[in-house]
Amino acid sequence: MRSHRSVVLFATVAAALLVTLAAGCGSSSSAAGGLQVIDATVDQPPNPQQAAVRLVIRNDSATADALTGASSPLAKRATIHRTTTDAQGRTGMDMLKTLPIPAGGEVTFDPTTFHVMLEGFTKAPTVGDKIPITFTFAKAAKVTVQAKVIEPGTATEEHDMDRDHG
Amino acid sequence: MVDPSWSRRRFLVSAAGTAGIALAAPTLAACGLQNASSTDADVGDPDAGWGGSLVSPPLPKPDVTFTTDKGEPFPVREATAGKLTMLFFGYTNCPNQCPVYLNTVARARAAIGSGPGSDPLVVFVGIDLKRDTPEALRTYLNNIDPTFVGLTGAQDIIDKASSELHFAPPVIGAPDKNGDYFVGHTAQAVAYTADNKGHRLYGYDVRRAELVHDLPRLAKGTFT
Secondary structure, X not given: OHHHHHHHHHHHHHHHHHHHHHHHHOXXXXXXXXXXXXXXXEEOOOOOOEEEEEEEEEEOOOOOEEEEEEEOXXXXXXXXXXXXEOOOOOEEEEEEOOEEEOOOOXXXXXXXXXXXXXXXXXXXXXXXXXXXXXXXXXXXXXXXXXXXXXXXXXXXXXXXXXXXXX | OOOHHHHHHHHHHHHHHHHOOOOHHHHHHHHOHHHHHOOOOOOOOOOOOOOOEEEEXXXXXXXXXXXXXXXXXXXXXXXXXXXXXXXXXXXXXXXXXXXXXXXXXHHHHHHHOOOOOOOOEEEEEEOOOOOOOHHHHHHHHHOOOOOOEEEEOOHHHHHHHHHHXXXXXXXXXXXXXXXXXXXXEOOEEEEEOOOOOEEEEEEOOOOHHHHHHHHHHHHOOOOO
16 A cells, blocks of 8 residues: 555656656746746747747636736837738738736737737847747736747747647 | 539639639638648548649739849749749738748758759749838848749839739838838738649648648649
8 A cells, every 4th residue: 555655656746747847848938926938939030120929828827817018138129919810811910018818828929829029139039049038917927038049930840740740 | 513612612712803802811711720730631622632722713923023132123924934933922021921931931942852843933022112122122031042032013013913813902001109010911822833823822821841742743733
């Protein structure tokens, strides 16, 4: 019996450790009162003056919150944009002052949904660079993450690999 | 027996075409990520096993002359005659859709390596006349693939080309206090085969694997 309980305990600790390790696997992850900003990446941009950030904001708390701003010491401006498609099929962008993050939910920022737009870089972002970005929320404390500049295309091609192998 | 998805898509595309309204709304849905999941593997589906979506009847090449980023005239029909050509309207301050699409084509080319489909003529029309200078276009494209051709033209030329493709004309928003403004554009690439007809449309979020698969076949004149 005793040994059985030890196995269970070991498994629990191992699982907890795995979760911790998995959280550490992302390019960046930071928590503030249940809010996490995960996997912030920037494709190396063709226009050296601006870039879009992909990320996921996860709200593990039971309280709804909202993203109200972003900033980076390496860019003059950081704004929250939503990708839009109008009635005539044109793709465009809207600037958002606030973006709700539901309780127990997550919001994915990718080219089809939202992005943090960085403009006016002190230095053109290149693969391997890390761009610190601070996110401000209506309720939770600020979160700062290091967005990794990556080879364009690699963010989506990982999914292709999944699909090819799946 | 007529496959329902075939007739539906055909209807949507041709109805949009003849009515002169944008075909992008229905086709965007067909071109996007959903297409990759291939839920429509029915027999007779023209898009089964392909990325993007079939355009029927095919799109013409715009009968206009743009200017290259080197300042040379680019009469679209003559300059692209008989070549596998990917035509896309974008702008150099486009942070997402344009680089995602252009990088995907560049990486597909690299993956194909050599032979059919490895050297499509990729033309990018800058629609933001104020910011898409020849220099800005060249820098933007050189940072992705130096073989890509940057084009510009006066507003009426861009609008005429858009209209011939049944694309809604691009819209330029009002500048904010920093002088920045948003641009709306049809973020789809027309793929022209050697018969000079645009048989397939690809959304900006086409996957590299789809182009690696499609470009060699398009280069051989196959599109279904």
